Amino acid sequence: MPEGHLLHRTASELSADLAGSAVAASSPQGRFDAAPVDGCTVTGAEAYGKHLLVHLQDGPAVHVHLGMRGLFLRYPDPATPPRGGVRLRLAGPVAWDLIAPTTCELLDAAGTARLVGTLGPDPLRADASAQEAVARLRTARGPVGAAIVDQAVWAGVGNAWRAELLFLARLDPVTPASSLSQEQAAQLWDLTARSMALGRDAGQVVSDPTAPDERWVYKRETCRSCGAPVRTAQVAGRTSYSCPVEQTG
DNA sequence: GTGGCATGGACAT
DNA sequence: TGTCCCTGCCACA
Numbered sequence: 001m002p003e004g005h006l007l008h009r010t011a012s013e014l015s016a017d018l019a020g021s022a023v024a025a026s027s028p029q030g031r032f033d034a035a036p037v038d039g040c041t042v043t044g045a046e047a048y049g050k051h052l053l054v055h056l057q058d059g060p061a062v063h064v065h066l067g068m069r070g071l072f073l074r075y076p077d078p079a080t081p082p083r084g085g086v087r088l089r090l091a092g093p094v095a096w097d098l099i100a101p102t103t104c105e106l107l108d109a110a111g112t113a114r115l116v117g118t119l120g121p122d123p124l125r126a127d128a129s130a131q132e133a134v135a136r137l138r139t140a141r142g143p144v145g146a147a148i149v150d151q152a153v154w155a156g157v158g159n160a161w162r163a164e165l166l167f168l169a170r171l172d173p174v175t176p177a178s179s180l181s182q183e184q185a186a187q188l189w190d191l192t193a194r195s196m197a198l199g200r201d202a203g204q205v206v207s208d209p210t211a212p213d214e215r216w217v218y219k220r221e222t223c224r225s226c227g228a229p230v231r232t233a234q235v236a237g238r239t240s241y242s243c244p245v246e247q248t249g
Numbered sequence: 250g251t252g253g254c255a256t257g258g259a260c261a262t
Numbered sequence: 263t264g265t266c267c268c269t270g271c272c273a274c275a
Contacts, residue, residue, distance in 0.1 A: 003256055031268095050257075067257050069269045085269075100268045102258065151258085160256045205256075218256090237263085238257085251275080261265080 004156020005199035007047035021092035049155025067102030145173025146236035163218035164207035172249035
C-alpha cells in the first residue's frame, strides 16, 4: 500500500513515538545487522517520496524502502513479541517492526545526499520547488502517466495516485508530458500536493474528500463519475486506469 | 491449500 | 524490455 503519502504519515508517527528515545534495535529475521543502531537515540524520521529515513544521533540514518509488499507494524507495548519475518524492530516507548522491505540499510550523510539527488520534488515536502516540479514534468520524455510515477520527476506518486490524479486533471495517461502547458503542469502539481496531503492525513488515497473510501477510476470496472467502462493500459510497466470519456488529453 | 497478482524498483540485457 | 524479488491477499479448487 505504500505510496508517498503513507511514508510521510509513517515518518511522522514514528518520529512522534521514538524521537528523543534510545532504541533497542534488533533483526528477529536476521537479515539486517542492527548492532550499529542498537542503543542509538532517534532524532527524527522523514520521508522523501517513497523513501523513509530514520535519523540517529551521531550516526548514520536507517534508510527504508517498502517496495510493493513492505509494511510497518506498530506496537504500543514494546514488549510485544515480533511476528515472523521482522527485518528490523526499533523498540523505544513503542515498538516499530519492519516487514518485507525492498531496502533496509544504513546511510551516512553522503549516502543520504546521493539518494535525495536521485529524486525529483516531493509534493508532500515543504522544501519542494513547484517550479522545478513543473520543469521536470514538462521536460520528461514519454507519457504523463509514466512521468508522474518516475521518482526522478516527482517523488512519491504511485500507481493508485496516478490513476486518480490524472482523472481529476482530466488527462489521458498517454498524453505526452512534453505537450502539457506550463499552466496544466502547475495545476497538476498543485492538485497532487493538495490531494496527497489529504491522503497523508487520512492514511489512504483520497481523491474525493466527500467520499474518502471511493475511487474515480482506480481498479474500477466503470468510471464513478460517468459510468463509462474504465480503460486500462500498460503505462510505464504498470496498469493504468482512466475514463475514456472524460480523460481525453 | 494453491497460484497469480500487486499501491516498486533494481538490474541485466 | 524483461526478469527477479521481499509478502499479503484474493479467487479458486
